[in-house]
Amino acid sequence: MEAAGIKKQITIAGGGLAGLALGIGLRRRGIPVALHEAGAYPRHRVCGEFISGLGDDTLGVLGLERVLEGAQQHRRTTWFVRDQQVFQGTLPEPALGISRFLLDQRLSESFRQSGGSLITRSRVPDENVPGLVWAAGRHRTKGHLWLGLKAHALNLTMTDGLEMHLGRGIYVGLTPVEAGRVNVCGLIRDASTTTAKGSEMFLELIEKRGLTGLASRLRNHDIDPDSFQGVSALAFGPVDTESPGCRIGDAHSLIPPFTGHGMAMAFQAAESVLPYLESYSKGSSDWQTTVESSQHSLAHRFKRRLQIASRLHPFLLGSIAQTMIGWSGRMGCLPFQRLYRAVR
Ligand SMILES: Cc1cc2nc3c(=O)[nH]c(=O)nc-3n(C[C@H](O)[C@H](O)[C@H](O)COP(=O)(O)OP(=O)(O)OC[C@H]3O[C@@H](n4cnc5c(N)ncnc54)[C@H](O)[C@@H]3O)c2cc1C
Structure with a gap:
């Protein structure tokens, strides 16, 4: 039994959105937290940098009301199939544009200020x-x-709100974030290597996959070389691991990125496991029960979203599907709002 009032420490591995949000939420409840992050802050991350499907209630529970302050609010989206504009529409709710450079830095500061112990460069x-x-x-x-690439273009003029570009085995999202930057993020299937390096390699791949108009538009603008990041060998869906334990965020399940829900899910995962970890820390439940309850709550919360997104994801990249998207978009019958709500 724990002595009354003594709380056990929670250790978090990973200072991305899920780990930092959980750390802040636990600190708000007076629980001692040590968080180990393999890297340091600020840093760019491969991410589309638009957040959708995140409610104020989640931010309130975690004490994160201020971390998204000043984020760009996007209400419109334009879709292109192989450089042809096929659809323009209004999002059912605003999506937020904020760089991971800024967001992760703000979260790490907030965690430190809340009294959490942050150990960077610790794997x-x-x-x-x-x-x-x-x-x-x-x-x-x-x-x-799957290869994910991202870079910030400077002062790029947007068509209307967020842009989504579909090509052969590629989709590229453009999201205006802070300070005149537009985040360009692509997911590419079976990407063969090119001799080019950095953002030029990204532009070459965009071009080779049939998005020549987008590539030349990007070439006419400066790309911040420090913002270029890549990640390979991505696997989507629930993580299959031999090491069970309490897992949250992408370490629990990775939703295909076109939904823009991965970041919201990282925050929501932290929200979901918070009561179980609080109860463990206060000595009201053992670790095995805590792990089982928290993983069950995540599976229940995200199962439907992951299933639908995983089915839509390969569809978006197929040429027949892209032709159908182009046709239905031009005819004004693309069920965009229905699709959006399905993965909400
Ligand atoms: C190409 C692409 C585009 C995306 N676009 C969007 C989008 O537009 N909108 C959206 O909402 N989501 C998007 N996502 C998903 C989103 O980026 C993730 O869902 C989100 O970052 C998950 O947060 P996380 O905290 O779980 O993981 P991360 O943010 O990846 O954080 C994990 C942290 O753990 C650290 N770490 C790793 N190993 C160790 C270790 N052994 N010890 C200590 N620390 C360690 C890492 O350095 C990292 O800081 C995209 C994903 C991809 C791949």
């Missing part, structure tokens, strides 16, 4: 030990040939 092993929450992000698996 911890993946194991199920009592009190350890695994929030170390996406799982890379051999045999999964």
Whole structure:
């Protein structure tokens, strides 16, 4: 039994959105937290940098009301199939545009200010030990040939709100974020290597996949070389791991990025596991029960969203589907609002 009032420490591996949000939420409840982050802040991350499907209630529970202050609010979206504009529409709710450079930095400061112990450049092993929450992000698996790339273009003029470009085995999202920057993020299937490096490699791949208009538009603008990032061997869906434990965010499941829900899900995962970890810290439940309850709550919360997004994802990249999207978009019968709500 724990002595009355003594709280056990929670250790978090991974200082991305899920880990930092959880750390802040736990600190708000007076729970001691040590968070190990393999990297340091600020840093750019591969991400589309638009947040959709996140309610104020989640931010309130976690104490994150201010971290998204000043984020760009986007209400419109324009879709292109192989450089042809096929659809323009209004989002059912505003999506937020904010760089991970700024957001992760703000979260890390907020965690430190809340009294959390943040240990950067510290990589911890993946194991199920009592009190350890695994929030170390996406799982890379051999045999999964998805490549994610991102870079910031400076002062690019947008068509109307967020842009989505579909090409052969590629989709590229353009999101205006802060300070005149537009985040350009692409997901590419079976990307063969090119001799080019950095953002030029990204532009070459965009061009080779049939988005020549987009590539030349981007070439006419400066790209911040420091913002270029890539990640390979991505696997989508629930993470299949031999190391069970308490896992949140992408370490639990990775939703295909076109939904713009991965970041919202990282915050929501932190919200979902918070009461179970609080109860463990206060000595009201053991670790095994905490792990089971928290993983069950995540599976229940995200199952439907993950299933629908995983089915839509390969569809968006197929040429027949893209032709159908182009046709229905031009005819004004693309069921955009229905699709949006399906993955909400
Ligand atoms: C191409 C692409 C585009 C995307 N676009 C969007 C989008 O537009 N909108 C959206 O909402 N979502 C998007 N996502 C998803 C979103 O980026 C993730 O869902 C979100 O970052 C998950 O947060 P996380 O905290 O779980 O993981 P991360 O943000 O990846 O954080 C994990 C952290 O753990 C650290 N770490 C790793 N290993 C260790 C270790 N052993 N010990 C300690 N620390 C460790 C890492 O350095 C990292 O800081 C996209 C994803 C991809 C791949």
